[in-house]
Amino acid sequence: MTALVVKHLKKAFGGTRAVDDISLTVQPGQIVGLLGPNGSGKTTLVNCISGALRPDEGQVELLGRPVTGLNPETLSERGLVRTFQTLNIFPEISCLGNVLLAQRKTGENILSTITGRSSRAITERAYECLVHVGMEKFAYRLAGGLSYGQQRLIEFAATFMRNPSVVILDEPTAGVNPAMIEALLPRIKELARVGAGILLIEHNMKVASYLCDTSYVMNFGAVIFKGSMEELRNDPKVIDAYFGR
Amino acid sequence: MTIQKSTTSVENVKREVIAPEHRRFSRTEWITYLGLLVVLLLFPIVITEPFVLTVAILTLMYATLALGWNFTGGLMGLPLFCSALFFGLGAYAAMTADTNFGLSPWIGLVIGVLTSMAVAWILGALTLRLDGHYFGVATFVVGAIAIAIFNNISSIGGVQGMSAPIHDSELYYMQWQQPRPYYYLFLGLLVLSVMLSETIHRGRLGLYLRAIKHNALGAAHLGVRVTRYRIFALMISAGVTSVAGSLYASYVLFIDPTTVFAPEISVQIVIIALLGGLGYTAGALIGAAILIPLGQYLNAALGFSGQGWNLAIFGLAVILIVIFRPTGIVGVLEDACRLREEKAGHPEARE
Numbered sequence: 001m002t003a004l005v006v007k008h009l010k011k012a013f014g015g016t017r018a019v020d021d022i023s024l025t026v027q028p029g030q031i032v033g034l035l036g037p038n039g040s041g042k043t044t045l046v047n048c049i050s051g052a053l054r055p056d057e058g059q060v061e062l063l064g065r066p067v068t069g070l071n072p073e074t075l076s077e078r079g080l081v082r083t084f085q086t087l088n089i090f091p092e093i094s095c096l097g098n099v100l101l102a103q104r105k106t107g108e109n110i111l112s113t114i115t116g117r118s119s120r121a122i123t124e125r126a127y128e129c130l131v132h133v134g135m136e137k138f139a140y141r142l143a144g145g146l147s148y149g150q151q152r153l154i155e156f157a158a159t160f161m162r163n164p165s166v167v168i169l170d171e172p173t174a175g176v177n178p179a180m181i182e183a184l185l186p187r188i189k190e191l192a193r194v195g196a197g198i199l200l201i202e203h204n205m206k207v208a209s210y211l212c213d214t215s216y217v218m219n220f221g222a223v224i225f226k227g228s229m230e231e232l233r234n235d236p237k238v239i240d241a242y243f244g245r
Numbered sequence: 246m247t248i249q250k251s252t253t254s255v256e257n258v259k260r261e262v263i264a265p266e267h268r269r270f271s272r273t274e275w276i277t278y279l280g281l282l283v284v285l286l287l288f289p290i291v292i293t294e295p296f297v298l299t300v301a302i303l304t305l306m307y308a309t310l311a312l313g314w315n316f317t318g319g320l321m322g323l324p325l326f327c328s329a330l331f332f333g334l335g336a337y338a339a340m341t342a343d344t345n346f347g348l349s350p351w352i353g354l355v356i357g358v359l360t361s362m363a364v365a366w367i368l369g370a371l372t373l374r375l376d377g378h379y380f381g382v383a384t385f386v387v388g389a390i391a392i393a394i395f396n397n398i399s400s401i402g403g404v405q406g407m408s409a410p411i412h413d414s415e416l417y418y419m420q421w422q423q424p425r426p427y428y429y430l431f432l433g434l435l436v437l438s439v440m441l442s443e444t445i446h447r448g449r450l451g452l453y454l455r456a457i458k459h460n461a462l463g464a465a466h467l468g469v470r471v472t473r474y475r476i477f478a479l480m481i482s483a484g485v486t487s488v489a490g491s492l493y494a495s496y497v498l499f500i501d502p503t504t505v506f507a508p509e510i511s512v513q514i515v516i517i518a519l520l521g522g523l524g525y526t527a528g529a530l531i532g533a534a535i536l537i538p539l540g541q542y543l544n545a546a547l548g549f550s551g552q553g554w555n556l557a558i559f560g561l562a563v564i565l566i567v568i569f570r571p572t573g574i575v576g577v578l579e580d581a582c583r584l585r586e587e588k589a590g591h592p593e594a595r596e
Contacts, residue, residue: 052462076468088463090456101456102467110477113450158467 001064003028003197004049004080004166009058011048018044019055020221026166026197031188033208033215033229034201037241041221042201043085046168049199050082051075063165077105079165085174088158089151091144095135098143099126102158129157133187149180156187167191168199173207185210217241270443278439281530285432289425296545298424302496304537305431306489310510311517311529312438313485316478318515319524320451322458323373323475324381327388328514331361331483333395333505335490340500341401343409343418350409350419354491358484365483369476376461388511395502406501409494419495427496434492438485442526445481454478509556516559519566522573531574536562 004026011019018041026032034042047053049060051072060068062078072082081102090098100118103126108116118126130136133153138146143154152172159167169188173181188211192198202208208215209229217225217232219241225232232238285305289298310328317325335357342353372383396404412418421427445451453474456464461471494500513536521532540555547554570577 050466072462072465073468073470076466082466084463084466088460088466090459090463092459093452093455097452101452101464101469105468105470108449113453113474113477114448114481115444116449117447118449162468 001028002026002061003030003063004199005059005061006045006049007059007061009045009048009060010056011044011053012056017221019048022058022218022221022223024199024216024223024226026199028165028195028197029192030213031192031198031200031211033212034199034218035203035208035215035232035238036218040218040241042218043170044221045218046082046170046199046201050080050168076162079163080168081159081162081164081166082168083155083159083170083172085171087148087151087155089143089155091142093143094140095130095143095146095154095157096123096126096139098154099129099157099161102161104162126157126161129160130154132160132190133157134183147180149176149183152176152180152184153187156184156191159191164191164196166197166199168201170201171203172200173202173204181207282436289428295424298428300538300541302424302428302431303541304533305428305435306493307514307517307537308530308533309431309435309438309489310486310514311521311533312435312442312526313482313489314514314518315442315482315524315526315529316445316454316485317482319518319528320446320454320458321475321478323376324378324384324515325479325482326381326385326508326511326515327368327391328482328486329506329508329510330388330391331365331486332490332493332510333391333500333502334361334364335487336494336500336505337395337401337490338487339419339491339494340407340409343412343495344407345401349417350491350495351417354488357487357491361483361487362480365480366476369472369479373472373475373479385508385511388506388508392502392506395506402501404502406499406504409498411498419492420498424496427492430492431489434488439526439530441481441485442529446526450474450477513559516563518573520562520573522575523571525573525575528573528575535574 002025004024006022006024009019009022010017020041022045024032024034034045036042044053048055051070051074054069058068059066062075062080065078067075067078067080070078090101093101100123103118103122127136127139130139133156135150135153135157138150138154143151146154172188173184176184185207188198188200200208200211202211212229214227215225215229215232216223217235217238219237224237224241225235227235288301292298292301310332314325314328317323335354338357338360339350339353342348342356343350368384368387372380372387375383395401401407409420412420415421415426419430445454453464453469456467456469457471457474465471490505494505517532517536518529519532520536521528521530536559539558543555543558544552566573572579
């Protein structure tokens with residue numbers, strides 16, 4: 001079953017068409033690149049997919065079920081996880097707490113939420129997610145005290161915690177030093193290897209070439225290219241969008 | 246999706262900095278809280294001066310009110326400026342049950358809690374999509390509207406307020422000649438509020454609220470039901486505040502809209518929480534223990550000519566806190582403890 005299907009999605013702000021009739025698909029285990037110059041509409045598109053914005057037209061399907069216009073909480077519970085250009089880390093909460101926040105909320109009720117702590121099994125699972133990204137020794141440190149790259153890894157541990165079907169990564173390597181990028185890339189591959197479909201927004205062409213199986217390039221809200229990274233490098237429309245004539 | 250099982254356990258990780266969500270009651274905390282409880286239990290037995298007992302009752306009441314406010318204002322970070330609305334609803338519910346229907350104020354107390362929580366639910370649904378100052382202004386206006394509404398309901402006294410009839414049955418009608426039983430009632434409420442506050446701080450709700458406070462959209466993308474938990478926190482604040490209002494009405498036996506719905510009550514609660522330390526259970530206790538006796542003794546010392554000086558001092562306290570120590574007194578104490586541990590080479594401080 002296709003992990004994510006976007007059909008003819010449109011979103012306009014006043015007279016500006018930020019997303020203009022976009023369709024794309026992401027299969028389980030596939031890493032799909034979403035590229036394009038600044039202002040091309042990539043973030044607006046993922047905002048529409050992830051429930052932060054309601055699209056004007058079009059449909060979004062997650063694992064075959066229509067999810068268009070659902071709020072981020074519901075989408076998250078259905079298996080869609082999104083990271084942001086800026087870190088989605090809570091600095092006043094411990095690293096383990098940040099991962100625990102990502103636990104599935106199904107079955108929670110008023111009383112269990114007020115009085116309950118996370119069970120030992122869930123806490124151990126959160127710890128395993130930290131081990132998986134090599135951050136287990138910081139489990140009880142406040143996340144705000146870590147470096148930017150380390151916080152990115154904590155964010156990844158939280159993503160693993162959710163068992164996502166689809167992950168939207170919005171420039172995961174932006175602002176991260178080269179050594180930490182080396183640590184991050186295998187984690188992204190790992191996410192795909194265990195079955196998640198990944199939609200990756202990325203400006204770094206080396207990173208996109210390394211990770212993506214196929215890519216879409218957007219400009220002025222529309223898709224101007226779809227194909228492999230090899231084809232992308234030689235496509236005149238893409239070169240024109242990035243460098244102009 | 247499965248990830249590899251780790252060979253180590255979270256139990257083996259050194260707890261370098263204990264965040265609230267992993268904190269368990271230490272022996273020092275138990276001793277402090279129990280010691281404080283013993284002192285508070287003995288206080289009205291040792292001190293029988295009526296004025297001092299009145300001040301103590303007000304201190305206990307405001308500590309409870311600040312704790313109630315902390316769920317919304319401290320943990321969740323939204324400036325709630327209508328605590329007096331829930332306080333007044335609780336007061337009027339208890340008083341109306343007794344005066345208009347001849348029922349026990351205890352029944353009124355329960356009705357007050359349910360009403361306040363229902364109002365909080367409606368208020369939350371309408372205002373909790375607003376952020377920061379907008380939420381603060383909206384709640385302030387709602388609080389002011391309550392005075393206008395209750396001033397115009399003649400069946401519950403309107404602008405003239407209402408007095409409770411005097412009864413013989415003490416416990417059933419919550420009426421005693423001496424202030425001591427009231428003191429213990431307010432102390433009991435405070436103890437329950439502290440327990441609730443600590444449970445929430447260390448439980449999942451506290452974790453969710455702290456996340457929402459920092460980044461609501463980010464929390465939503467991790468599946469945290471932002472609006473639901475915000476309304477939750479507001480309803481808990483309203484419930485606790487309403488109980489305090491019901492006890493207050495039974496204590497003073499006379500209420501009117503300008504007294505129990507007064508914006509000064511809401512502002513005073515915020516100042517207490519700010520001074521003690523936003524979001525800390527101990528902050529509400531310390532803030533109330535300093536500001537309420539100070540205000541009451543200033544009022545008594547300066548008499549009629551000095552009215553309002555206590556408010557001026559409260560205002561000055563807020564300015565000084567915001568400029569020098571936004572984390573309040575508990576924040577200062579925490580910093581001092583960390584510094585001391587750092588000097589002693591304690592691993593918890595080596596970050």
